[in-house]
Amino acid sequence: LRRRVDSLSPQRHLPIFVEKILGEGETLREDWQVDGTTGYEFMNQLSLLQHHPDGFAPLAELWTRHSERPSAFIEEARLARQQILNGSLGGDFESVAQALLQVARDDVMTRDLTLGAIRRALQELIVHFPVYRTYISARGRNDADDQVFQHAMDGARTTLGEGDWPVLDHLEKSLGGQPWRNRPVGRERKILKHACVRFQQLTSPAAAKAVEDTAFYRSAVLLSRNDVGFSTEQFSAPLADFHAVNQQRLQTFPDNLLATATHDHKRGEDTRARLAVLSECAPWFVEQVEHWRALAAPLRTDTAPSAGDELILYQVLLGSWPLDQGTEFDGYQQRLWQWQQKALREAKLQSSWSAPNEAYEQGVEAFLSRLLLSEEGHALRTAIGNAAQAIAPAGALNGLAQSLLRMTVPGVPDLYQGDEFWDFSLVDPDNRRPVDFSARQQALATPPDIGELLFNWRDGRIKQALIAQVLALRKAQPDLFRSGTYTPLEVVGKHAERVVAFSREHQGKHLLVVVPRWPHHLLENGVHPQINAQVWGDTRVKLPFAATTQNWKGLFHTGAVTPDKELLVSAALGDFPVNVFINPDDQES
Template structure:
């Protein structure tokens, strides 16, 4: 096994169209780009036709659709030849059961019920009877007609159209009525509308992804055997642990994983500003949404908040984000997570009386109301009792303030959970709170509070409007001191929009009145009838322009359903959805309106490129291990999945890389070659220099507020400089005589992006860079100091 921490990672979304063999072919390109490790999406056997790998059906084998174990071994061998690491994404929380026959563990449970050897592998409440499976069509008859369509197949399965289910031994004799056979099984097929009756824990609200009890040592061993085999063979350098908050005992799981694997471990954990992972977790950090928040928001002008808030209010969009978020969480707990809420309430009611004066826990309605309110009140995604008891207490106090009529019951829940933090009550509340927050915020509130879409990101908060440079430096320094090997990210497979879309939309905060006037005018001519979606639609159009009507329609339909304001995934409003689907074509076919949109895009495109280059260079050189999401080494204007999982054109990227390797200094243009240039220089520098430590650098002069700069390395011999708020900078007359003092030391400074060497230090031993000269070609600079005047960090 290897404890090597990668200098950087490159995320590949493997799928049938991009297999392990294809990744092997790309390894040389990644090495030339300067990447430290290939970071692969889940590669264990997933559900048939899976496009992402998070729906694992067999954790004991590598997906045949990706090439199988032979292709994995060949990939790792090629990576080792190139001195690259291999980081795998794993999914310990759940498995796909949507196609039962594809999952041997689940098939066995359906066949043998609670007597199955795998029955305890899944989190099933057997006290509530057979497994409830909401698969039947329902035309208002509760699925009765669908039940009459059941058949028994020749190979001994119960069938409903294309769905197949196993039969319990001895439950069928030739000639038996299929409906009666169904009643003899360890499962019940019910209407798709009865998802609130499920008795197995899921991944969020997806019935086809069943939670795995990985806290059980036997289940851990069975589900990690293949992964740990790679580690024992020296073929695995790091693990990214998916959805760690969904586990019963995240800390216990991670400590067990650490005992088995001594490599680099990061967890998919959404942190709120100022929050850290629990100190007892033996991990390098998170997958980087906290860094994403800081890096993106430092390029947003806070002066735009008031005008954009007024625009949203005038259009009928809610701007009280705290209220929007709380309401969305409560709705989520009351709808999507009814089975989980009921199960927690049942646990609560089953507890024996502690004192005679305690509230009546048997009152079913009140118990469920109290649980719902508590789940909606967590200030973070979850707590980890007994650690972080303050987070738990804040949730209880917030719930009591919202529902004083339930204060007695909430106090009892609080008492019992803290008295037994490893007990079922505390455990289930905590693992469910993370799901409620995630679905309530990320998949609901972020589509309702649409004042400024650039702030509506995973790990962010729609109430946030910019981060000042001082706050950014404080958080970066803390990251360097406490979490130096955490992952950092700007785009992921889960982000709501890509880094370059956010960078372009950030420019709107610099011209809020101009943007507001345009949106009011456009809305009057061609607006959507739902205000939140209308405002989101215009921002999206500007952010991804040019885009096809089909692509925009797909995104907006998903956004409309996620917001659940006028339509939803379960209860669709056909007329409204037709309006949404028709909107992009209405806009794009109106030549005058399209020209106006294109004109505003032209206004924000170049400053958006400046923001994008600044974000990228800061992420790649700031504390942490930067991850580069596939394809984002060029401009990438992607939206939420599945849009961000579109195929990447690696041929054009390799062609542009070859030009850079021949010494070309690209222009800032639509090709995106300049971003590739920044990425290449920064990644190679990370491989060659120690970028530990962190020191903020402060410019002086009339435009000092527009410079974000810091130094890295034990000798402070690497400096990053980025431009903030480029439109404001231009409006103020540019850099003028603004200067940036650089750290003192022997040698000369060289900008790796322009390949120019700065003037030597003065008599006082200090070098001061004039920003008008330093940033005359690019809005960013990457400086490295050397004592060798002929030095180049690598041959061209």
């Protein structure tokens, strides 16, 4: 494709992006000569940054105690893969097994292998496969694919009896371990190639159907860590990891797309940003859930909803709860039921698309309706609404940080339709509803006033104003954003661990970005997503370059700071929740 595109347009580089989900530790192949992926992995990297590691243990205990499901996502994913391979992909699985049986019969050393043994080994190999697929060629597997295969082999050996290990060794050789070009031209080579191709056509849908379309709806330690392209077995990651992937992207795929919302996401970017706050206040959330379950007792039937489905619903309500407290809940209830029915069927525990359990679904729908619309659900509805409002400012600040980071780290920011305002959508088709572009256009035409934007932060215009400001900076300084170096900055002082800071430099121009993370406890029951400057105390960013004595103006030019060798966070974030600075001599007047 690259050769053909370049021949058609030799004077201009036309970018090619691959919509590919990268597994943990997997990188995009550089020999493809593409410009990058569509950015699912960035969603994951940014999400890991915004989740506090201390939240996992209490949230996992809550989930396991009530749902009686595994707290380790990888266990849930493996169970789902087994179900998918024996169910909806059963025919495809059998085709691969039969192909491998034909390969075995062509070798005197393996012709006694039975179809049953090949099925057992093949299933465990796919169940433990850590990525969506490999790329076996006539030369066999490359080094990266070989590491993937060995990982799957090691996992399969832990769940297979030793009697099946020789069968695994046969699969390892047949699926790229021995290049098919080494076989004589003719039937034997054709059969081996066919087995490799069919195997790779099976592992991708097995991963998609088991993880995205099953396990994501079964496991809910924290739903903000369940989304397409996420390494859901991870709950959080150190700040150093975020800096490292940004530096790596700049070196290998500087034009890689950066997405935080897509047509395929399970929850909107600001829904996830709000739910991430629960990782900061997990003990509080555990108390809330226990209280809600008591209030919900009169709303349940004997069988619906299950404890797991009830806990999942509470998280979805918290994440998507409207910021407008005067909202009529009829439309909201319809959206939630559309999500709920899909979630129940995708999970394949109480219901499914192939065999809908109408009685159970009706019971869950009745519970949801009573919760949101009836007088008997008023106490529970009020309690959930109060909890949503309590974490909403921190969630909004996470959302603003998410937007700024997407537009300033190496890569090309991809803004999903309508996400200039808050995005509290759920899974499709909810995230594909019509966008009110006229409202966004009208808001964009109004000159931004920070005080007014902060006061009315719930309407989303503050997010749009941030995006507009930073896109204007990108337009004015394209080389700085595309080619500028990326340098993580050390933060010291009282709340150093709650600040992300980095600089970018190109031909003497400097870009400086400062955003908070884990902001919930810093907002101190705040009514908007602005941390009081005094809260930061002595927290400061160390600068690796000699800052000029001139004032550096940040977003909206409402205030200015004069950095020397250090920049006080209280000054950098004194007027606006997040900030970015560029050398004063290089800014547009």
